[in-house]
Amino acid sequence: MENSTQTAFRQVEEISTKEERYEPFSWYEKMRKESPVRKDERRGAWDAFDYQSVKYVLETKELFSSNRSKKQEDEQKSPIELSLISIDPPKHTQMRSLVKKAFTPKVMKEWRPRIERIAKQLLDEIDPASEIDIVTQFSYPLPVMVIAEILGVPIEDQSKFKEWSEWVVAGPKDNSPEAIKHLEQNQQRTYHELYVYFKEIISNKREHPEKDIISVLLGAEAQGTVLSEDEIIGFCILLLVAGNETTTNLISNAFYCFTEFPDIYEEILRNPKDILPLAIEEVLRYRSPVQAMSRVAKEDIILGDAQIKAGDIVVAWMGSANRDEQQFEQAGQFNIKRKPNPHLAFGKGIHFCLGAPLARLEAEIAIEEWMKRYPKFEKSSNFSLEPIESTFVYGLKEFKLSVL
DSSP states (O other): OOOHHHHHTSOOGGGOSHHHHHOOHHHHHHHHHHOSEEEETTTTEEEEOSHHHHHHHHHOTTTEESOOOOOOTTSOOOGGGGSGGGOOTTHHHHHHHHHGGGGSHHHHHHHHHHHHHHHHHHHHTOOTTSOEEHIIIIITHHHHHHHHHHHTOOGGGHHHHHHHHHHHHOOOSSSSHHHHHHHHHHHHHHHHHHHHHHHHHHHHHHHSOOSSHHHHHHTOOBTTBOOOHHHHHHHHHHHHHHHHHHHHHHHHHHHHHHHHOHHHHHHHHHOHHHHHHHHHHHHHHHTOSBOEEEEEESSOEEETTEEEOTTOEEEEEHHHHTTOTTTSTTTTSOOTTOSSOOOOTTOOGGGSOTTHHHHHHHHHHHHHHHHHHOOOEEEOTTOOOOBOSOSSBOOBSOOEEEEO
16 A cells, blocks of 8 residues: 555656756746645645745644554554654654764764765775766765764665665656556565664674664663664664765755856855855755655644645645745845755754754765865766656756866
């Protein structure tokens, strides 16, 4: 049976081509003006496009649930259905109180030299005389290597991580029954492989605990509640996929913005210490690595002019909210001096992305180290637009650059 997440993130017909997937912003603008909250009968889901509606859906946990599973409380749930992204309080509060310790400012400060080492190592392996694929050679392996260290899993498995991550975030090629079935089968296979993989890792950590987060979770308690093995596996899957995909796309999208706006990039280059953090925030707003999240209405709700029924799926389009002219002055412009910049790229409310400080730190270090090594670059003459085939994750499968 198709779950509500798969229903919500079926292919949206208005953004089905490569160009539309990477440049959906004119469609977003049209929807904000004409139908800021609309029902897409083809997908069986509501879509919220304007900033205030999106923010309301994401932060109002009393009315909108993150538990998109149709299973009852006493039914067996998959690990991903037990992870932070899919549960509501009080369980969400208990689990988040445990795992947030891995992302405190103190821990991030400790991670800086390790991330710098990884970035330099990856740059050492790049041949500047050849065409460079920034995604496969830099923006993808960097967060994978960091997440592998955090989880305490072998970095040699990173090719598996890439394949698994791509299937987890994939959308169907179209809305035909065949395409949806193909996606479901591959996602089920992927979740099974991830489950088996992390079950073995956890078994080893029980016998030989280390300083990684899996070992910490195995030995921790939250308000007297020990996390079950499936809950730990769910967290591992979430961290592996979300940690990789979000940061990879943030870094890749930043480089794309720099090639779009070379004058702005030159400004960053002259004063990276002060300007780069602001530029990263504007990349998060302008080309958000996650474009949408789904929720389920807990009761009958009026959102804008829409009458939403209990149990209806609501997709909050953060990528559209972040371009809302009612919230951001000259929203269609890439402005690295934008203050304040209350974008929703990392969500809002209790499900605000736990790894946001890590993603920001990785992006800052990656771009800093790249600029030191290769300050001048441009799109390769062989560049072709290859966006990720996903409705909600936003980025490039490859991005070819030439160093000048």
